[in-house]
Amino acid sequence: MTVTLGVDLGGTKIAAGLVTPGGVVTRQRSAPTPAAEGPEAILQTIVDLATSLTASAPGVVIAGCGIGAAGVIDPVSRTVQFATSSLPGWAGTRLGAEIERRLGMPVATVNDVHAHAIGEAVHGAGRGERTVLVIAAGTGIGGALVIDGVLQAGRHGAAGHYGHVPATEAAGLSCTCGGTGHLEVIASGPAILQAYLRRGGTEPGDTREIFARADAGDALAAEVIGVAATALGRSIGGSINSVDPDLVIVGGGLAAAGSRWWNTVESQARAEAMGLLAGCRIVPTSLGANSAIVGAASLINTAAPALPNTASLTP
Known part of the structure; x- marks a missing residue:
């Protein structure tokens, strides 16, 4: 089975899941957003959740990681252009590039509300x-x-x-x-x-x-x-x-x-x-709390070369 990592990064919680091409979340993990600890702690939390999910699904092929994150995300550079005070120092974070480097897989990024909308439009009430x-x-x-x-x-x-x-x-x-x-x-x-x-x-x-x-x-x-x-x-x-x-x-x-x-x-x-x-x-x-995870995951083209799940990610 080929799946995609979907991440919903909000001001209070980060949720991640393995999502099938049909928009079904098969496994899920979450953790509090370490906002007060700064961007590095947030990036590491994403990596930790991804590591836990891939370890829970040996033999599954991971096509890539889609992230729906709080803030205005530049669609080309995948950098956070603007964020509110709920995420101190978040603006300027090279979200896409950093997670791509640490996970060793393709990463797509979008605003969290945009991810929610994509999930509902593609796999939810707007399908x-x-x-x-x-x-x-x-x-x-x-x-x-x-x-x-x-x-x-x-x-x-x-x-x-x-x-x-x-x-x-x-x-x-x-x-x-x-x-x-x-x-x-x-x-x-x-x-x-x-x-x-x-x-x-x-x-x-x-x-x-x-x-x-x-x-x-x-x-x-x-x-x-x-x-x-x-x-x-x-x-x-x-x-x-x-x-x-x-x-x-x-x-x-x-x-x-x-x-x-x-x-x-x-x-x-x-x-x-x-x-x-x-x-x-x-x-x-219709997707409830999973809509942003599903929407973020759908940003990854599952027809692209996928990566075997070795449950070992770059720190």
Whole structure:
């Protein structure tokens, strides 16, 4: 059997798996992201996970390693161009070249949300469709456009920052990117929490508690969730008008928050879409937590010369 290593590198966890050409994860390992220890520790953690996986599958042929990583990744140099403060020193890391040297196999790199989108478009809810728009709503708002299985990453590999488009509901609110009035500061999970507190709500444990309070009859909680879902839905509707996709896949932590959020997002997206496009399918993800691993792995051309699994990788 020929498989590919897929790696999902986030700010808190690194997950890796062996993925078949059909997008099935056969073995998986994970470890906390040693963000505070710097880029070298992160690179070594990837190598350690890869070593563990290959050792667990003797005789399996490894075609290469695909990595979906936090940050803006240059598509040619495979270097991290930009990263937030959650990964200190990560910007400037030669991710692709370093992992390729240490593993001794072909390595492809992409942003982690982009990997998530590729996984869903190629092997998940968008399988068989030509134009797939993926939106991830959770701690942030991101996504990607995938056409004929190919990610549309943009000139700098930074396409898909859907959280940084203007939103009327966010007018005057400062964004982490340095701008103001962006979708992410009204529609993300942390934004819902901040809006609830800003409007006088008592301190909840986290955003999930706000949803629980809304279900229990808290009118303020229901209102801030409604505003967030409306803003996101209207933005998705605008994107449908711009792209005319075969379908929109919505994932991320908020997508699992229940019908209150989902129904508002969907109805507002359809209300914003032009009449001809109002019937565009809007569906949840199907691969769950494995989507970025599967998407990253699919970056490797399994028709290329593969490497025998010797379970011995270059340190």
